[in-house]
Amino acid sequence: MKNRSLSFWLFLTPTLIALALVVFIPVIEGLFYSFTDWDGLTFTKMVGFQNYITLFHDKAFINAFWFTVGFVIVTVIMLNVIGLGLALLVTQKFKGNNFLRTVFFMPNMIGGLILGFIWQFIFTQGFQALGNALHMHWLLNWLTNETTGFWGLVIVTVWQMSGYIMIIYIAYLQNIPNEIIEAAKIDGASAWQRFTKITFPMIAPAFTVCMFLTLSNGFKIYDQNLSLTNGGPYNSTQMLAMDIVNTAYNSANFSLSEAKAIVFFVIVAAISLLQVAYNRKREADLH
C-alpha cells in the first residue's frame, strides 16, 4: 500500500483517532497541567516545578514508593521461583498433571478486585479460625497492620499470578529437545545436573520475559490494593497507583496527582525500555 493512497489512511483512521483521543492528547494535557494549579476544571496560573517539589516532600507518596518497591522485589522473586517450580512439576509425567495446570492458572482469570475481596475473607475470618484452632498467634488479626497487609498483598498476587508465569515457563520448557535430555541421561547426568546444566541455560530467555512482566505488573497494581486493604491502616499499605488515584479523587489535588502520575510514567517506562534494550543486546550476543 502506498503512503498517499486513500485506503492506507482509511485503514489506519479508527485506531489513530482512538489513540489520539484516549492516550496522546490526555497525556500531553496531563503533563501541562502538572506545571499548573489545575483543579480538575480550570487553572489560574503556571507554578513551574512546584508540584514536583511538593511530591518529593509528600509523605504519602514517598511511603507508597518504598512500599511498592518492597512489594515488587518480593513478588518478582517469589513469582519466578514458584512459577518455575510449578512449570517443572506439571511438565513431569504423572496422572493429573493437566488438571493441575488448569487449577494453578484458574485464579488468573478472576479480576483483581474480586480476588482482593476473596482474600479479605480468608485473612480476616479463615486465618483467624485457623490460628485459634492451632494456637498459632501469627495467624491472628491479619490486615490490621502494615506487615500483615504487605504479606497479604504478596500472597494474593502470588496466588493470582504464579499460574500465569508457569504458563510462560512451560512454553519454553517444551521447546527443549527431548534428545538432549535423553543423551545426558545416558551419559549418567543426575536430575540436578540435567537441571542446572541443560534446562536452566535453555530457558534463560523465559527469565527475561517473566522478570519484566512481573516487574511492570507489580508497579501498576491497583485493584487488589483497593479491595484487600484499601491502603489501610492509615495509608500504610497504599501503593503508588492508589496514591495517585486518591490524591486526585479523595484529596481533589488534581495538579499534584498529575505530577505524581508523570513520575510514575517515567518509572514504568524506564523499566520497559530497559527490557527492550536488554533483549536487543541478548539477541545480538546470540548471533
Next chain:
Amino acid sequence: MKTKSRTVIGIVGLLLGILWLFPFYLIVSNSFKTPKGIFASVLSLPHPSTTDNYVNSFQALHFIASLTNSLIITVCSVLVIILASSMAAYALQRNHSKLSSGLLLLFISAMLIPFQSVMIPLTANFGAVHFLNMWGLVVMYLGFDCSLSVFLYQGTLSSIPIAMDESAELEGASRWQIFTKVIFPMLSPITVTVAILNIIAIWNDYLLPSLVLPQAQYTIPLQMFNFFGEYTKQWHLALAGITISIIPVILFYLFAQKWIIKGVTDGAVK
C-alpha cells in the same frame, strides 16, 4: 526407583492443588452458611445450609443487569478492537516506508504510558462532550488496547506472503475486499489470541469503568464494589455475591481453556 519418585511428585502435586483450591472451598462453603454458621466455624462444611444468601445477593447485585452490561461492553469493545487493529496492522505491514515504521513505533510507545497518567484529562474531555457512558468506554478500550493488538497482528501478517494480495488484485478485488475476503480469514489464530487477552482484561477491569460509567450501566466488578461497601462484615451475603460473580468467568475458562492458555502465552512471549 522410577515409580517411587513418580509417586512423590504425584503427592506433591496433589497437596499443591489442594492448597490452590482451598480459597475456593472457603468461599463457596461459607456462602451456604447463616451468619451464625460462619461465626461458629469457618473451616467446616455448611451445616445447616441455606440458599437465602444467593437469593438476596443476586438481587442486591442487580446481577442480570450487571451481567448484561458486562457482556455488552466486553463484546462490543473486543469486536471493535479486532476489526480496527487488524486493519491498522494490515496497512502498516504492507507499506514499507519510514512513515509506517514511525507509526508502529507510535503504537508501541503508547503501551509505555500507564493509565494514571491520562486518567484525569481523559475523563474530563469525554465528560465535556457527554460521552461518559458505555459507548465512550468502548472508544477508550480501543485506544488503550489497540497497541498490543496491532503489534500482535503485525507479527503474524509478516508471515503471509504478499503474493496473496497481488493475485487477488489481478482478479480485480478492491483493497477492502482483499483484506476481508483473503487476509482477515488467514489471521484467525491470532484473532483468537487478541480476543482472549482483551476479553480477560476488559471483563475484569475496575478503575476505568468506575470513572466512566453511570450507575445504570455498572458492570459486575463495579456492582461488586458497591455491594461490598453496603454489606461490610455481612460475609454470608458477600460470599454468595462473590461466588455468583465468578461463575461466568470459571465457566468461560473451562470451556475455552485451550485457547486461553495459547492466547496468554502468545501475548507474553511474542
